[in-house]
Amino acid sequence: MLETSARLLRLLTLLQTQRFWSGQELSERLEITPRTVRRDVERLKRLGYPVDGTPGVAGGYQMGAGASLPPLQLDDEEALAISLGLFALTNGTVGGVEEASLGALVKLERVLPARLRQRATMLRTTLQPLVRPGPRVNSTLLATLASAVGEHRVISFNYGNKRGESSDRTVDPVGIVHTGQRWYLVAWDHNRQDWRTFRADRIVGNVELGPRYAPRPLPDEGDLRAYVARSVNVEPFGTEARVIVHAALGRVATLVGPHAATLQAVGPERCRMILRAASLNSAAAWLLHLDLDFEVEGPPELRDHIHLIQERLRRAVGPKERRKGTR
8 A cells, every 4th residue: 555645646646637536436546445535635635736526426536726726836827838838739730749738738727727727718719820731620629528538527519420411419428539630539429329439620519518427348448549540440431442552561551540541461561551532533642642652452443543643644744755865
């Protein structure tokens, strides 16, 4: 069992990592009794940390917003600077840190006083990042979804699919995954009675918060990145292209990512790529953008379409001129 001081630090870390913890969860993680959990929470409160407790079967503990920042040794301007910096990172200015930046941003703003939270929101709305590939997602929406995930709160929203059709959804959100271009919410859909992924940029209007839900076993044994990658790969598209790429699987994987295509090794310097795209033209353009040699396995329509592109490019540049001095 941890000593009291070490246990308090561990408890504080857990509370700042996840929005809401039941008393039983904290008791099991810290290997102490629920009564000791309650006493440790009271100690944190006396130290100035804004820990809120909720009684009852669905009750537990979470970090709340206090009249001032908890003892982080940050003044107001430093807190605002960190908030804006984390927001900039969620927009992909540095690859691979978007999700961590979102989590840190939500964690920080959760304990900001109301006056600082309002200033941070106003400053973020004035930022206009240069347009980058992929759809834009409102940072307030991401923060709302992240909070609902951490609190185990049921949410309701209007969702539009790629055909422009909309429907009302009520879900239990469990995680947010960033694929490099898009943000996906992973949730249990009440109407479908199954796990679903939702593109955050297709959530329309406000998200309504409901009661807390009882957690259930997560898909793919809790590996939400793998679940989203698999879900996106099997999402119905207009065209499925199968090609042999003349490069090692490891190299190709760094160019396409698991969310864009399925890769299979067929040799030390060759791999099969199964690519799903909205049309033959987008599939061909995507393959040419790789800047790697490849052979089309199928469908035949893709091979014909690439021949058409070849002829169009040949006409665009005209016949190849003879080099000077040759006959």
